[in-house]
Amino acid sequence: xxxxxxxxxxxxxxxxxxxxxxxxxxxxxxxxxxxxxxxxxxxxxxxxxxxxxxxxxxxxxxxxxxxxxxxxxxxxxxxxxxxxxxxxxxxxxxxxxxxxxxxxxxxxxxxxxxxxxxxxxxxxxxxxxxxxxxxxxxxxxxxxxxxxxxxxxxxxxxxxxxxxxxxxxxxxxxxxxxxxxxxxxxxxxxxxxxxxxxxxxxxxxxxxxxxxx
Amino acid sequence: xxxxxxxxxxxxxxxxxxxxxxxxxxxxxxxxxxxxxxxxxxxxxxxxxxxxxxxxxxxxxxxxxxxxxxxxxxxxxxxxxxxxxxxxxxxxxxxxxxxxxxxxxxxxxxxxxxxxxxxxxxxxxxxxxxxxxxxxxxxxxxxxxxxxxxxxxxxxxxxxxxxxxxxxxxxxxxxxxxxxxxxxxxxxxxxxxxxxxxxxxxxxxxxxxxxxxxxxxxxxxxxxxxxxxxxxxxxxxxxxxxxxxxxxxxxxxxxxxxxxxxxxxxxxxxxxxxxxxxxxxxxxxxxxxxxxxxxxxxxxxxxxxxxxxxxxxxxxxxxxxxxxxxxxxxxxxxxxxxxxxxxxxxxxxxxxxxxxxxxxxxxxxxxxxxxxxxxxxxxxxxxxxxxxxxxxxxxxxxxxxxxxxxxxxxxxxxxxxxxxxxxxxxxxxxxxxxxxxxxxxxxxxxxxxxxxxxxxxxxxxxxxxxxxxxxxxxxxxxxxxxxxxxxxxxxxxxxxxxxxxxxxxxxxxxxxxxxxxxxxxxxxxxxxxxxxxxxxxxxxxxxxxxxxxxxxxxxxxxxxxxxxxxxxxxxxxxxxxxxxxxxxxxxxxxxxxxxxxxxxxxxxxxxxxxxxxxxxxxxxxxxxxxxxxxxxxxxxxxxxxxxxxxxxxxxxxxxxxxxxxxxxxxxxxxxxxxxxxxxxxxxxxxxxxxx
Numbered sequence: 001x002x003x004x005x006x007x008x009x010x011x012x013x014x015x016x017x018x019x020x021x022x023x024x025x026x027x028x029x030x031x032x033x034x035x036x037x038x039x040x041x042x043x044x045x046x047x048x049x050x051x052x053x054x055x056x057x058x059x060x061x062x063x064x065x066x067x068x069x070x071x072x073x074x075x076x077x078x079x080x081x082x083x084x085x086x087x088x089x090x091x092x093x094x095x096x097x098x099x100x101x102x103x104x105x106x107x108x109x110x111x112x113x114x115x116x117x118x119x120x121x122x123x124x125x126x127x128x129x130x131x132x133x134x135x136x137x138x139x140x141x142x143x144x145x146x147x148x149x150x151x152x153x154x155x156x157x158x159x160x161x162x163x164x165x166x167x168x169x170x171x172x173x174x175x176x177x178x179x180x181x182x183x184x185x186x187x188x189x190x191x192x193x194x195x196x197x198x199x200x201x202x203x204x205x206x207x208x209x210x211x212x213x
Numbered sequence: 214x215x216x217x218x219x220x221x222x223x224x225x226x227x228x229x230x231x232x233x234x235x236x237x238x239x240x241x242x243x244x245x246x247x248x249x250x251x252x253x254x255x256x257x258x259x260x261x262x263x264x265x266x267x268x269x270x271x272x273x274x275x276x277x278x279x280x281x282x283x284x285x286x287x288x289x290x291x292x293x294x295x296x297x298x299x300x301x302x303x304x305x306x307x308x309x310x311x312x313x314x315x316x317x318x319x320x321x322x323x324x325x326x327x328x329x330x331x332x333x334x335x336x337x338x339x340x341x342x343x344x345x346x347x348x349x350x351x352x353x354x355x356x357x358x359x360x361x362x363x364x365x366x367x368x369x370x371x372x373x374x375x376x377x378x379x380x381x382x383x384x385x386x387x388x389x390x391x392x393x394x395x396x397x398x399x400x401x402x403x404x405x406x407x408x409x410x411x412x413x414x415x416x417x418x419x420x421x422x423x424x425x426x427x428x429x430x431x432x433x434x435x436x437x438x439x440x441x442x443x444x445x446x447x448x449x450x451x452x453x454x455x456x457x458x459x460x461x462x463x464x465x466x467x468x469x470x471x472x473x474x475x476x477x478x479x480x481x482x483x484x485x486x487x488x489x490x491x492x493x494x495x496x497x498x499x500x501x502x503x504x505x506x507x508x509x510x511x512x513x514x515x516x517x518x519x520x521x522x523x524x525x526x527x528x529x530x531x532x533x534x535x536x537x538x539x540x541x542x543x544x545x546x547x548x549x550x551x552x553x554x555x556x557x558x559x560x561x562x563x564x565x566x567x568x569x570x571x572x573x574x575x576x577x578x579x580x581x582x583x584x585x586x587x588x589x590x591x592x593x594x595x596x597x598x599x600x601x602x603x604x605x606x607x608x609x610x611x612x613x614x615x616x617x618x619x620x621x622x623x624x625x626x627x628x629x630x631x632x633x634x635x636x637x638x639x640x641x642x643x644x645x646x647x648x649x650x651x652x653x654x655x656x657x658x659x660x661x662x663x664x665x666x667x668x669x670x671x672x673x674x675x676x677x678x679x680x681x682x683x684x685x686x687x688x689x690x691x692x693x694x695x696x697x698x699x700x701x702x703x704x705x706x707x708x709x710x711x712x713x714x715x716x717x718x719x720x721x722x723x724x725x726x727x728x729x730x731x732x733x734x735x736x737x738x739x740x741x742x743x744x745x746x747x748x749x750x751x752x753x754x755x756x757x758x759x760x761x762x763x764x765x766x767x768x769x770x771x772x773x774x775x776x777x778x779x780x781x782x783x784x785x786x787x788x789x790x791x792x793x794x795x796x797x798x799x800x801x802x803x804x805x806x807x808x809x810x811x812x813x814x815x816x817x818x819x820x821x822x823x824x825x826x827x828x829x830x831x832x833x834x835x836x837x838x839x840x841x842x843x844x845x846x847x848x849x850x851x852x853x854x855x856x857x858x859x860x861x862x863x864x865x866x867x868x869x870x871x872x873x874x875x876x877x878x879x880x881x882x883x884x885x886x887x888x889x890x891x892x893x894x895x896x897x898x899x900x901x902x903x904x
Contacts, residue, residue, distance in 0.1 A: 054266065054277060058266055059266060059274055059277055061266070061267075062266035062267050062269060062274055063271070063274055065267050066271045066274065070271075101267075102266065102267040103267075106267065141533075163407065175278045175777060175778070175823065176275060176276065176277065176278055177274065177275065177277070178275065196271075197271070200271060200272070200275065202410075203410060204407060205407060205433055205437070205439065206437065206476075
């Protein structure tokens with residue numbers, strides 16, 4: 001059973017934890033009721049409390065950082081020992097400042113991290129991790145094909161991204177972020193993915209399947 | 214006092230965090246001041262900052278709920294038809310244990326449960342046990358029976374966890390799908406082998422579901438090929454009839470199968486799947502023992518069901534604009550009962566080619582051939598003459614989607630040409646228009662023609678529904694007509710689909726259907742028959758095509774994400790049926806029978822609520838209006854359940870079904886095979902474990 005971090009921010013239900021701290025042998029249930037009412041009332045007075053659920057792309061930015069931690073690039077992917085690990089966002093950028101903030105000051109294997117945004121396919125040759133947002137799903141085959149010979153980890157979120165040759169694909173399940181890894185694609189790129197990351201992923205293989213139904 | 218690592222000192226007792234210490238202090242000072250303290254501390258509760266998120270482990274990130282911005286690429290369907298998609302999420306949240314119950318959530322699918330193992334299911338009217346205007350396909354394999362044009366729902370049993378989606382199209386889909394897709398098409402697609410890796414065990418039981426279980430295992434054979442195998446079993450107990458006696462409608466089924474998907478070149482992919490099943494169901498069936506002591510007796514009849522099928526499909530991509538597929542399947546089944554038995558073999562081959570032509574045309578064309586042969590064994594109650602028959606069906610179709618104005622205006626035109634043994638050549642054209650004036654609003658309209666071609670029962674049936682005893686017994690029988698013509702439909706459909714916001718989407722469809730040559734039962738001259746002895750008189754009612762009429766209605770489906778955790782799906786439909794006899798018809802009860810066998814109004818509301826601690830609460834309510842011709846009152850069905858996911862791969866759920874009334878009838882028609890029983894309130898519990 002995983003120990004879960006008590007996120008303090010949510011309003012629904014968790015506030016009632018405070019009610020339970022009251023000594024159990026109290027026979028004065030009336031004030032408890034008043035308290036419960038006051039507490040749930042605060043939920044309605046402060047609807048923005050719900051906005052404390054993190055934004056999907058803030059969490060995906062953290063995932064990208066974690067992917068880079070658990071993937072090993074071949075040595076020829078880096079120009080020198082000090083060369084930074086480059087994250088590239090191709091086309092539409094849904095992160096805002098979240099991705100920059102996640103990587104600020106962090107290093108992976110003593111390499112710094114860098115974020116670039118580009119709309120040009122040739123620029124992607126210098127990238128180690130390429131993220132393609134769902135909005136770019138018309139171009140996804142183009143992008144995957146142009147990165148075929150390189151050692152970039154291609155991450156996307158459109159349907160069938162992994163089946164069509166992408167490295168990692170995000171998907172949502174009951175409002176939680178999950179991801180699938182195409183083990184054939186990452187192997188072709190010469191990447192070594194840690195077994196820990198694979199154990200949390202849904203494994204996908206290449207499909208000969210071309211145009212979608 | 215020794216403070217354990219990770220804890221901070223807090224007035225005598227260690228606390229995990231400063232917030233805990235603060236709270237404890239507040240509580241000690243008297244809990245009436247707590248609400249005040251809560252109000253004061255709310256602004257201090259921090260937002261999740263991206264930098265904080267970077268500190269979290271990947272497991273923690275996977276446990277976090279997020280507000281979704283990308284809304285699972287549910288690109289608003291551009292289909293110019295009244296289409297409703299039941300997703301795997303909808304299946305899980307409904308708590309349904311069989312496919313008929315899942316279909317209730319589709320607006321204007323008329324789903325009425327006759328007994329514990331039989332349903333009357335149709336779309337937009339004409340509902341009866343053997344509804345003949347609905348086409349059902351499972352992974353491309355047609356599952357309606359050419360014996361009576363109906364679907365044998367008792368043998369359509371799929372591991373619900375294997376279903377990828379169920380597309381329900383109301384309205385004629387004859388052009389693409391074939392004759393019999395007159396009022397609707399149900400297309401069930403199972404998950405690809407690549408999506409079902411690993412193992413799954415499910416099981417459960419309850420008051421009506423005496424026991425059920427399933428096991429599935431999937432893996433890869435090599436880097437290009439995946440497979441899965443599954444087995445499942447269920448046993449459902451009986452319901453009671455109108456006077457409290459057992460309806461003898463127990464139902465059990467053992468079913469196993471496999472699926473294999475792979476590619477033998479980058480441009481060639483294939484899939485092979487197969488099933489085998491064996492089970493039985495019961496009913497109280499009216500039967501005729503012999504003519505010597507004639508009387509319609511009811512017996513506890515048991516029907517033995519078994520069968521299997523194997524399907525393979527090869528898809529080849531020629532270019533990014535051109536793809537073709539060849540599908541072959543073989544299906545065999547057998548249904549044995551005291552009143553009638555049917556054994557059927559079907560072979561079907563279909564070729565389809567999808568090609569983008571120029572920059573504005575998207576063309577699909579296909580050729581198909583189906584050969585089906587049956588062997589029946591009848592009784593005095595039901596029989597077919599001839600007992601065996603082989604039928605050939607040749608079909609071809611073409612459909613072109615033309616972008617009159619790319620991304621805005623699409624015109625789809627197509628036609629299907631079929632040749633069947635009974636009906637000769639038949640053409641089924643359709644024209645559809647789809648207009649997207651703004652990004653999230655779509656208006657569509659279509660006109661189509663469809664035919665319901667004669668089935669074996671229309672031409673060869675003999676069904677005795679009453680016996681008048683006496684010196685010379687008299688049988689009242691329905692007789693098939695070898696000259697029976699196809700029923701036809703001209704349908705006008707239109708609809709509007711919109712995504713009002715990220716959280717609310719709406720789908721409205723209206724339709725006007727004109728039917729012709731509908732089946733009636735015309736009394737004809739009585740005749741004497743001496744075989745089987747003793748000699749008896751037969752008063753025949755011969756099938757003919759002497760009714761016409763129209764139906765019209767409106768269907769509404771809404772998807773509303775009320776909060777990030779709570780989704781509501783309200784729906785409503787209205788149907789009006791007006792039937793008229795041709796001048797020469799004498800089947801005076803048929804129009805009222807058709808008009809009164811479907812509810813005018815239907816409404817539904819489904820709710821899904823995510824609760825903390827990995828709990829989810831689902832509820833579905835369905836209102837079904839009365840059936841005037843069957844004297845059945847309206848009813849409301851309520852199903853609700855709680856699902857708990859204690860760990861990533863385990864889920865436990867408890868569901869109650871039909872909770873509002875202890876028991877009620879849903880359908881009671883003279884042409885059923887067995888007596889109706891009352892649907893009872895029930896509860897079941899289920900677990901699912903993935904490994």
